[in-house]
Amino acid sequence: MSQGLRTASGGRINRARPVRFTFDGRELRGFEGDTLASALLANGVHLVGRSFKYHRPRGVLTAGSEEPNAVVAVRRDAARVTPNLRATEVELYEGLEAHSQNRWPSLELDAGAINGLLSPFIPAGFYYKTFMWPRRAWQRLYEPRIRAAAGLGLAPEHPDPDSYSNRFAHCDVLVVGAGPAGLAAAQSAAASGARVMLCDEQPELGGSLLGEADPGASLGESGREWLAGTIRGLLANPRVTVLTRTTAFGYFPHNLIGLEQRLSDHLAQPDLKQPRERQWQVRARQVVLATGAIERPLVFPGNDRPGVMLAGAVRTYLNRYGVLAGERAVLITTHDEAYRSALDLRRAGATVTIVDARDGASSELAEAARREGLTVHTATTVIGTRGRLRVKSVQIQKLDAHGQARGATERIDCDLVLMSGGYTPSVHLFSQSRGKLAWSEGLQAFLPAESPERVRCAGACRGVFSAAAVRSDGESAGAQAARDSGLTVNTVIGEPQPVQSSGAAAPGDLPQPGGEPAAKAFVDWQNDVTSRDLLLAAREGFRSIEHVKRYTTTGMATDQGKTSNLNALAIVARQLGKSIPEVGLTTFRMPYTPVTFGSFAGYSRGELFDPIRTTPIHDWAARQGAVFEDVGLWKRARYFPRNGESLHAAVARECQAVRSGCGLFDASTLGKIEVVGKDAVTFMERLYVNGWTNLAVGRCRYGILLRDDGFIYDDGVVARIAEDRFHVTTTTGGAARVLAMMEDYLQTEWPDLSVWLSSTSEQWSVIALQGPRARQVLEALVQDVDLSAAALPHMGAATGRICGIPMRLFRVSFTGELGFEINVPADYGLAVWEAIHAAGEPHGITPYGTETMHVLRAEKGFVIVGQDTDGTVTPDDAGLTWAIGKQKPDFVGKRALERPAMHSPERKQLVGLLTAQPHVVLTEGAQIVLDARATPPTLPIGHVTSSYYSATLGRSIALALVRAGRSRMGQTLYVPMPGGNLAVQVTSPVFYDPKGSRLNA
């Protein structure tokens, strides 16, 4: 197809560079410099999509990022499909493949359009009203069907092969928008030496000027030269960063602005080594918003047919892209500015009829239109349009003196309808800065008022429209911003320009015969919301605009109501009998336009998604075939299967080895904190429940840390290395938060204490050597420490050397066997581990993982904080009262433990459970009930916290928290499971060697 609607000359396209592209498989041609929308229009393609709810045919409405209709998918390959792109922003490249959305089987013949015939039955809130019951039907039937029929576009099916970059930046002045106001602001700020960043969503600087036939001419004398010179100067200035194809999508506290820079979407052959997008987080001392204004559509019946466009957009397509969107046009307007579009179209050879709803439009522009020979109907409304896939005619009716549609009607044949209800300043970013908005009667729009942020607005986004005034306004804003960022401004700083009255009529819908609300008069194109839907919502009792928004879904689509919000507001306000400012605005949410997930993920993908922490022994374990598990960020060896062993078999073997010979366990992930200073012991006394003053140097103690609410926060072995030095261990997951809690008390409650806290978690490798033969293995490697039971009893600590390496040796056991924990500097961890392993081989030494560690400790009834406790467990609940220093006047949590509720006999207490059937292993987290025949719903009296099969005992064991558990020893309780209630007997939580003779060996 030829580009039949392309003008003979003019525009900013490169006519020497034709570009081939496809739309729904159809091969078309455009030029370099086209957008997909302009190229489609040049080919006479107005039908570009189907609407969300009714599947009505829809065409291009706008020429910018506010586009609600022409939303397409662009496909490079199966992985690189980007849905929901605005065709008005997609830059044409050779081979571009675009697809319409929301249609089946084809755009021209859409089965879903039956919804349009059913539209009287799909009013506002339809989904809420119809699909209420039954709940299962919602999940299985309604929701999938609705999602299939509605929805916007399809997600790609493969992982995204593109890369995305992130960048932080700082500047004195960030200018958003590179139209005349933004350019002037950037230039005047830069003239003061400011570090300036200027961003604009378009590929070219100039903003609204790019839609003029002669860009710059409207700025007044030497306007063209000023425009060219300003752009040249900014690009050449090393202190100015100019970012095109860059959307400022969010305004965050303290002048942090999110920018989305599109680097390669416009290229035919993007370099896959380069990022596709770069997300900037810019911290600006001062922000100038020059975000312009968006033309408002008019609300009248059939205002959504393909070929109905915003007046300014038609003008932009003509002047910037050399596309005549139609040859027989009707302009419907309530606003003077739109006359420019009519005049430009006329000059390009189209016939234009003007329908102005205002009475006696007598502005200069209207006069000029009449002089040019255009027909101008004033005091006239539109009561309908015709044309299935493209608008064919407009039905107009005269308004009487009261503005009622009562006069003669007339049909005007056409192939293009322009509409304009005036301009709505783009206050999105300003509002996101928590800026307050003020209603302007003269402009019939909300304008920026006060913001807590260091931000100012310039140009059309604050209601200054005429080109010359916009430029002055920008210059003033830029100079003020430079001054307020702390720079000396040597030129005279001009005042901001006064806000201008636009002559626009009030927003809302055009009058209809009988004063009835019009059918199919769309307010929100993308979400298919009509004026009737809004009136219905108001009639049904919705008063808050936020509720109306959610009920009707107006303003909730990907365009976030850029073209629709004010009209919706005006219609609701009229129905409620209130003024627009009384009804108020809905929140302007970020992002301004959709931002890809990839850009938020940035580099944080795959292996870089989260840091991975490994111990010095990790690679050794990996070579032994260990299966790892994630514990926080740590990789921990869970078990070491041999010859394809199952988890169960490996754990049984590893347990057996520890109980009968010796096992080797990498405990390096334990948190470690060195507590040092002359007041270290006082600090420990105040923090932990235990007594520390009487802990001798060279001894360890099992420490319990509570929060001040009395519940267990962490636990771990603490060794006294010297009078003024403690080696504190924490749980693997608790290391950071325990240190943070220690710092908090030390810095803010007890700053008088002379104590230093250092995290040493990464400095020590911890090797646990456990089992009856542990001492024999160790003796071969340690010379300067007496390992005998008399010299180093259970809970003894010593410093010395192993294989010549300095070590801290603790005789501790988390297995119930004779055991040692050998702490060596992390760099020597692997060497010492290998030496111990070699020395242990004659003794059958067996490396074991966290699963075996769990089973062994559960056999001994040792709790794991966070598994057997959950933040509501006191030391007494866990059977750990013995650890509390009885003589201590205070420790963190002590006062809370004295509350009556904390020693109620009805509290949940830690007990053991033995299943009636020894081979049944309970499910961790399972509930426990009293009654054998209990069926849901029933009140549980506790839950299983740990459950394993114990090879040592030849049966399953479990730990549980049970209400008044210690008074229930021997009692039979029940664990309801899908197959029936399992009988369990309450026992002591210590299943193995209750006297502790083995670990004292």
Added chain:
Amino acid sequence: MLLINCPYCGERPELEFVHGGQAHIARPANPAECSDQQWADFLYRRDNIKGLHAERWRHTHGCGRFFNALRDTTSDLFLATYKVGEQPPTQAQLKGATA
């Protein structure tokens, strides 16, 4: 993301900090003398202020120090940050600082 003025390091992004709740709630010197209600108030009762709020921050990924801040909860603007143990600036001092 807030920009926070650590009294020890200067302005740093919020990423480096951890919020520590309401400031100027001292742990009672003699908890044993507190009634259950007083202890519960110390543990759980916090102001929910619309306006100027004194709160604790810790420069966790920096100097590691706790400090206090006056923040306007309606605008998120900090009016002052100050060291632990210091009293918050008075309204008069704040006015003097911004004048």
